[in-house]
Amino acid sequence: MPNANDNTSTPLSQVQHRAVAELLRVAPVADDLARRFQEAGFRLALVGGSVRDALLGRLGNDLDFTTDARPEDVLRIMRPWADSIWDVGIAFGTVGSQKGGYQIEVTTYRSEAYDRTSRKPEVAYGDSIEDDLVRRDFTVNAMAVALPEKEFIDPHNGLEDLAAQVLRTPGTPEESFSDDPLRMMRAARFAAQLDFDVAPEVVEAMKDMAGRIEIVSAERVREELNKLILSAHPRKGLALLVDSGLAAQVLPELPALRLESDEHHRHKDVYEHSLTVLEQAIALEGNGPDLVLRLAALLHDIGKPRTRRFESDGRVSFHHHEVVGAKMTKKRMTALKYSNELVKDVSRLVELHLRFHGYGSGEWTDSAVRRYVRDGGPLLDRLHKLTRSDCTTRNKRKAAALSRTYDGLEVRIAELKEQEELDAIRPDLDGNQIQKILGVGPGPVIGKAYAHLLELRLENGPMEEEAAIAALRSWWAAQNEQ
Template sequence: MSDRIGTEITVPRVADALGELFADAGFELHLVGGPVRDAILRRGSDDLDFATSAHPDQTLALLNQHGSTTWTTGRAFGTIGAMFHGHRVEVTTYRADSYDGVTRNPAVVYGDNLTEDLRRRDFTINAMAVSVPGHEFSDPFDGIGDLVRRIIRTPGTPELSFGDDPLRMMRAARFASQLRFDVDGPVKQAMTDMAGDLGRITAERIRDEFVKLMAGADPVIGLRLLVDTGLADQFLPELPALRMAIDEHAQHKDVYEHTLTVVRNAIELEESGPDVLLRIAALLHDIGKPATKGFGPAGRVTFHHHELVGARMARKRLKALRFPKDDIAELTELIALHLRFYGYGRGEWTDSAVRRYVTDAGPYLPRLHKLVRSDCTTRNKRKAARLSADYDALEERIERIAAEEDLAKVRPDLDGNEIMRLLNLPPGRHVGQAWKHLKELRLEHGPLSREEAEAELFAWARANGLTPPDGPTPESGE
């Protein structure tokens, strides 16, 4: 491959400045991996990863000498991080790692040449380098050819690469998703044969790779690959479980294909970049169906309460993958609420029901709107148009009531301090019960006047065996 390609790649000025620093000290430095791949593809990249002939102590000394802020969390693996000229960079010594075949922990062996360092990288499209400041292009494993062919292939045998780090199997699916590339046949076969090796990887690393996949240009490509190779069985078995056999009368949809369609529908509703939580909610929204499948009249297939069962299943799986608590709370609530809308079109919803829908969704309402709309995958155009019109009507109704009542701040008409003062109560369970009672009234009837709220509070106190101070009653109107 011609060295001229290196001169055609846009190399950031900071990379050349860092290269001059290392060259003056007698060391090689190369921009490697993702930044080179993305530059060839004319994609933006914030990563600045380098490989060098300098050992970590030498790299650290050079960077410190020139006033960079450095960190050494990756020092055991030969990596020194720094803020250099206002840019975050990572510089790693040439490596020739060997692994124990049981854990992901490598026995770090420093290499002495660039080619061997590139050989140990995950895929050929990430095994290209450009020297800085000289801009000499190195591509010993034809990564640029694989970019042209739009294929994901390993520099050496896939079995050796995945044996070194099984997470690379998920990374293959992630790059397929991000770049819309195919995976080479031998690579796919190795992923299938070695899927069980993913058990060597920590939940946190699997989660991070899964999130990156879901943020890709087309996560469905990667998701299909995970299911087809058996990798999904290792960390998200609820997904392949959706491939339920359709009964002979085709009484229910193919839930797996429906789910992937919902993911793509959700992507179309995104407003500013990937919304990973919305995409994951779409992916998991029906995982309760296999556990709730039953048969109703005339053999019709049912999935009663699958949204609640699915929410519990999602909570358990997301906890196992070490998702943040706030993300788990939102995703499980979205799954639990995604079916509630379907009673709206029958004209059964009162303003009270609308208030409860908004209050239960809370800050998740914008994503819930998108999830519910994404869930409509029927091919019946008349039915699809009706559902869309129904949800348009619901959103308009929410806006009207919100404008009148400030639904985003639905609270009882009296707060806890006022309840304690009016009933002469100390803090405790009675105060909480009274607060909840007044909130229910607020949801059911809308805002109450101060006099109405106090009257309802005193009535509740008497009904619950409390002796409130003298006050108005609902009947008196005083």
């Protein structure tokens, strides 16, 4: 295999050729597009993640290209060719398109730098691919294949680092992170996605420069955090965020767990427990990565540091940490600009994650089971998974007993659902019926009557219509006597 130090543009080795041949087999649009750029007098190359993933044998339908053509020229070349075009990233030199089922982005050679107070990069276009590659985040993302001639370009030994499964920066990490501090989070994210190690000098720079992340917008931080959490190995990336000090800047509730003792598992801290719960939740997902479940698993115990109490008998308690944790979750996720719906769902799961522990050995009444289902609502399946994941004891007998007990609760839920349609628990009379029976129009009293009938439904299960009408009239009479 040619040494990338000898030439920045070398013929493909046999291994590299197979990788690029596979890329072109699944994406023949690459050659077609390259010819169009060549005919217009410009150069085009596959770059970054597309080359990396082709070499790893995991190429998807997203293809990244780089070119010396300016954005207006890229638009002119691609408009008659692509199925659709979007230019939302054109201010940063990127034109997006769709062609035959592939998502394609073409970016003009560029360099980016932040000043000390800016949250947005300043974009400057370049004229050589070598200058473009040196500004990329990591060497494994700084490889390119020039098309249509298919020359492999690797000026920073990215192929060597790919083989060693290590993340390094093309230049010094200090320069790279100064240009774009978000690259520090990207190091953690790629470690989690690729299961790669981060070079020691990169980790040291992350520790020294962690505070620089504050100039990056919350939205960009959130997106990197999401990609990390949804990756195949999130523990690895999260541990790097904590160890480097970045988590203290963007998710301080996580490192705050590190020294807290869990009341059920004194031999391990809540931080390790939370990472284990996350991994166990992932194992239960079934239908692909679930951001709501993963965030809830990671954050479910963040209320413990604020609620820790040392009891007179030597125990450590965390009373109501689920309520405090739900409020903390809402505050942190709001600061990271998550959607209102996502904030609501994750906070609700954090609030409910201890509810099962009141179940004992199955002492709940049918009414209590109904309330559990109602409170879980559309999150009930996730609540099942979160609750099961929250058992990290090494005591196999205890773990088996908890699992059997939850099995029993799920059986009871299934039986009641079959009998009563628990997924849509509502009173036995609707609002229109209540108005007609009471002879009153819309107003607060209808809501109160509805709430009363809902409580009866939860407590006693379904009622026949006549019994529901009688209960409503009895409640109404009591209201009029007050």
